[in-house]
Amino acid sequence: MIRVLIADDQALIRIGLRVLIETEDDLEVAGEAADGRQALELARRLRPDVVLMDIRMPGVDGLSALRDIAADPLLAATRVIVLTTFEIDEYIFAALREGAGGFLTKDAEPDEVLRAVRVVAEGGSLLSTSVTRRVIGEFVHRRAPVAPDRLLSGLTEREREIVALVGEGLSNVEIAALLVVSPATVRTHVGRAMTKLGARDRAQLVVIAYQSGLVR
Known part of the structure; x- marks a missing residue:
C-alpha cells in the first residue's frame, strides 16, 4: 500500500x-x-x-x-x-x-x-516528460553553466555519458538499448553517479546534467 x-x-x-x-x-x-x-x-x-x-x-x-x-x-x-x-x-x-x-x-x-x-x-x-525538462532548461539556461570538471570530476566517462542521457529524459531501459548494455548495468552506473554526485534521486541527476552543461 x-x-x-x-x-x-x-x-x-x-x-x-x-x-x-x-x-x-x-x-x-x-x-x-x-x-x-x-x-x-x-x-x-x-x-x-x-x-x-x-x-x-x-x-x-x-x-x-x-x-x-x-x-x-x-x-x-x-x-x-x-x-x-x-x-x-x-x-x-x-x-x-x-x-x-x-x-x-x-x-x-x-x-x-x-x-x-x-x-x-x-x-x-x-523528469522524463518534455514539460518538466523544458522548465528545468528555462532556469538553468538563464545561468552560466558550472564548469563540468567541478561537478563531474569523480565520474568515469561511461557514468558521464549515462548522466547526460538521464538528463535527456531517457529511462534505464532506453539507455540500455542505446548503449547495448543491460538495464541492470545502467541502473548500477546511475546509482554510482548519484552516490558520487551526492544526488538524492534521479531528479537531481537531471538538474546536475543541465548545470554542468552535459545537456543543452
Whole structure:
C-alpha cells in the first residue's frame, strides 16, 4: 500500500486529491496538512511514501518543508511531488534542486496524478516528460553553466555519458538499448553517479546534467 500525505492550503484541492487517491486499491491517504510546518510534522510522525506538496502556502511554505524532509535521514524513503499552478518561476527549479521527485500542475488529469504517485513511490521521477525538462532548461539556461570538471570530476566517462542521457529524459531501459548494455548495468552506473554526485534521486541527476552543461 502506498501511503500519501497531501499538503495544500486550499481545502478544495485537498478534498479532491483525497477522493481521487481513495478510489485506488493500492493507495491510501496518510494525512492532510494546510501548511509547510504541519506537513513536516506529519511527515515525521506518519512516514508517508509520497508527499503531494503545494509550493506556495502561508507561514512555512512547501519549499522549506521539502528542504527539511530531504535533509532528515529518517525520511530518506519519503518522496515529494511538488504541486504548482505552472507559473514559470524560480520555485519550480529550486524544488527540483532541493530533492523533489518532480512536479505536477494542479490541473493535471486524474490518471496523471495517480501515475505520478506510483512512479515516485517506486523510486522513479517525473523528469522524463518534455514539460518538466523544458522548465528545468528555462532556469538553468538563464545561468552560466558550472564548469563540468567541478561537478563531474569523480565520474568515469561511461557514468558521464549515462548522466547526460538521464538528463535527456531517457529511462534505464532506453539507455540500455542505446548503449547495448543491460538495464541492470545502467541502473548500477546511475546509482554510482548519484552516490558520487551526492544526488538524492534521479531528479537531481537531471538538474546536475543541465548545470554542468552535459545537456543543452
